[in-house]
Structure formats: structure tokens, C-alpha cells
Amino acid sequence: MGFRCWLLVITFVLSMGFRCELAGAHGRWQLLQSLEAADDGVCTAVVSPQGYECQEYEVKTQDGYILTMHRIPQGRGGGRAGKRQPVLLQHGVLMDGLTWLLNPPQQSLAFVLADNGFDVWITHGRGTRWSRRHESLDTSDPVGHLLDIADYEVLSRLLAYWAWSWDELASFDLPATVGFVVRQTGQKLHYVGHSMMLGALGVAEFDPKGYGSWNQLFGVRLRYAGVNCYDLMASFTAFRRGVITKYDHGSSAANMAAYGQSSPPEYHMSNIPHHLPLLLSYGGGDMLSDVKDVQLLLNDLSNHDADKLVAQLVKEYAHLDFVMG
Numbered sequence: 001m002g003f004r005c006w007l008l009v010i011t012f013v014l015s016m017g018f019r020c021e022l023a024g025a026h027g028r029w030q031l032l033q034s035l036e037a038a039d040d041g042v043c044t045a046v047v048s049p050q051g052y053e054c055q056e057y058e059v060k061t062q063d064g065y066i067l068t069m070h071r072i073p074q075g076r077g078g079g080r081a082g083k084r085q086p087v088l089l090q091h092g093v094l095m096d097g098l099t100w101l102l103n104p105p106q107q108s109l110a111f112v113l114a115d116n117g118f119d120v121w122i123t124h125g126r127g128t129r130w131s132r133r134h135e136s137l138d139t140s141d142p143v144g145h146l147l148d149i150a151d152y153e154v155l156s157r158l159l160a161y162w163a164w165s166w167d168e169l170a171s172f173d174l175p176a177t178v179g180f181v182v183r184q185t186g187q188k189l190h191y192v193g194h195s196m197m198l199g200a201l202g203v204a205e206f207d208p209k210g211y212g213s214w215n216q217l218f219g220v221r222l223r224y225a226g227v228n229c230y231d232l233m234a235s236f237t238a239f240r241r242g243v244i245t246k247y248d249h250g251s252s253a254a255n256m257a258a259y260g261q262s263s264p265p266e267y268h269m270s271n272i273p274h275h276l277p278l279l280l281s282y283g284g285g286d287m288l289s290d291v292k293d294v295q296l297l298l299n300d301l302s303n304h305d306a307d308k309l310v311a312q313l314v315k316e317y318a319h320l321d322f323v324m325g
Contacts, residue, residue, distance in 0.1 A: 042070050042122075042130065046101050051076045052114060059180045061126070061172040066133040069177060070097060070122040075115035076105070084119035086185045088178060092195025092323075093166075096128035099194065099323050109192070109323065119185065123177045125169055127162065137161040165247040194323050195289070244269070269300040277308045283317030 043054035047070065055071040074084065089110055091099040100122055105111035114120045124131040132139045139161050181189050245264040249255050252262035259265055272278070278301070282294045291313070298311055314321075 050105050059176050061176040063172050064135040065126045068124045068130040072114040072120040086119040086181050086187055087190040088121045090123050090193040097122040097124045121181050125173055167246050274305045279310045281312040284315035285318040288319045
């Protein structure tokens with residue numbers, strides 16, 4: 001990773017306000033190191049040793065990215081027979097699906113939900129360790145190799161895989177994974193999104209690609225990952241300006257070519273269907289999505305059906321306490 005990316009990661013971690021005990025943090029680090037050393041998959045290294053059934057699936061997005069999903073179909077004891085309510089766990093920026101699995105079973109949301117009767121599906125976004133494939137593009141990380149590549153076509157293929165931003169996560173990854181779960185289970189699903197992936201629900205262009213209406217898709221709303229940082233950093237510039245926009249291509253001419261206007265179009269969170277049940281839980285100690293930021297979001301959702309929106313402030317929580325605290 002380049003200097004800017006490391007700086008982003010360090011700033012991001014400091015903003016988390018980790019409240020984890022030292023022993024717990026050490027245990028997580030040991031788990032990540034063992035995954036790296038053994039090159040084991042999530043099922044083999046993390047889920048199955050805890051006594052849970054684990055299944056792995058491949059999902060291809062409309063733009064050719066091949067994503068990995070993991071499923072925990074039932075709890076350790078097997079649980080009740082019959083259909084279980086599917087729930088999709090979507091990690092945040094600079095993370096992958098291990099977010100939901102690093103704590104002991106009684107403290108990891110994926111295991112807790114499985115033990116309480118849910119059919120749990122875990123995503124790994126494009127570019128993360130378990131979702132770094134494409135149907136045609138070279139997925140090698142070009143950082144550190146650019147000066148050694150004289151062949152323009154090879155360089156273009158290397159860079160092309162990483163030519164995505166937050167827009168593609170919302171417009172391609174989310175519809176692909178949601179649609180896959182719906183097809184596999186034949187049921188509406190619950191969606192749990194941490195951090196930046198909450199915003200995916202507000203993307204005006206979010207289209208389930210023929211998988212059905214919002215009502216059919218959703219019931220209630222509840223990195224070590226190795227992600228390339230450069231396009232994601234560009235996405236953050238929009239947040240600093242106080243708005244959420246599509247990727248800014250850096251010039252009026254480039255934006256005009258991409259969008260037909262000189263500046264990138266804004267996303268409007270008010271596009272979330274007003275009847276969709278939402279639970280927004282946020283922390284008083286969160287420096288990344290602070291209370292003022294959340295209030296701006298709630299202002300955007302002011303026309304949401306009052307009985308379908310619950311906002312929960314947990315004063316002592318920071319950004320990652322909701323998933324790893």
C-alpha cells in the first residue's frame with residue numbers, strides 16, 4: 001500500500017475508538033495470522049472449528065467481478081426444522097466478512113443470529129481477499145509493480161480491475177448478493193449493513209436487476225481485507241464536502257463525459273422507500289460517523305414513515321464497537 005493508503009488506514013483505526021480488551025484484540029490478530037499462514041478458507045479456519053455448518057458460494061456481478069459469500073444455515077445445535085429467515089451481513093469499508101466472525105460465538109453477530117434461528121449469509125466485497133477474481137481482468141495488485149511493467153496492455157488490465165469506487169459496491173455488488181440470496185432461499189431477507197454500506201440503500205440507481213421490488217427483497221433492516229484504497233479515498237472527498245455523490249473524475253470535462261454534467265450526481269438518501277423498516281444504530285463516541293453526521297442523515301429521512309424508522313444512540317460506542325466491541 002502507498003503512503004496515502006496507510007495514512008487512511010491509520011486514521012481510520014484511530015477513529016474507531018476501539019474498546020476491546022487487549023486479550024481479545026490479540027486473539028483476533030492471531031486468527032488473522034493463522035489465516036495468512038495456512039491460506040485456509042473462512043469455513044475451514046473460522047466457522048467449522050466453532051461447530052457450525054458452513055457453505056461457500058460464488059456470485060458474479062453484472063460487471064464481471066466474482067464475489068465469495070459464506071452461509072451459516074443453522075446454529076450449533078441444528079435448531080428448528082423448516083425455513084429460516086435469511087439475513088445478509090454486509091461489512092463496511094476497508095473490511096471483509098470476517099468482521100462478523102472475529103469474536104467468540106456468543107459475541108459475533110453471525111454466530112448469534114445462527115443460534116437464534118436465522119439463515120446467515122456473509123458477503124465479501126470486491127477486492128477483498130476472498131473476492132479478488134474477475135471473469136476477464138487481471139486481479140493482481142499493481143502497487144509496487146508499475147515501474148516494472150513496460151507493456152501498456154498488461155498495465156491497463158492490472159489497473160482495470162481496481163477501477164471502481166463506492167458507486168460500484170452499491171450498484172453491482174449489493175444487487176448481485178441480495179439477488180443471489182433471494183433466489184437461493186425464495187424469501188425476503190433482512191439486511192445488516194455496517195458503516196459505509198448503509199448508504200447503499202439510498203442509491204437512486206439501485207436496481208435489483210429483475211430480482212423483484214423492494215418489498216420482495218427486503219423484510220426489516222436491521223481489512224485485513226486487502227482492499228485497494230485509491231478509488232475509495234476519492235469517494236471520501238464527497239463526504240468531506242457534506243454530500244454523497246458519485247465518483248468525481250477530477251475535471252468538469254471528465255464528469256461531463258461520464259454523467260452528462262460537470263459535477264458528479266448526488267445520491268439522495270430520501271430515495272429509500274418510505275415504507276421500508278429501518279433501524280439506525282449509531283455511537284456517541286464514533287469519530288467516523290459522528291452524531292452530527294447521523295443527524296444529517298435523519299434529516300434526509302424526515303419523510304420516512306414514522307412507524308418504520310427507529311434511531312438508536314449508544315453513547316459509549318465508537319465505530320467498530322457495533323461489530324467487534
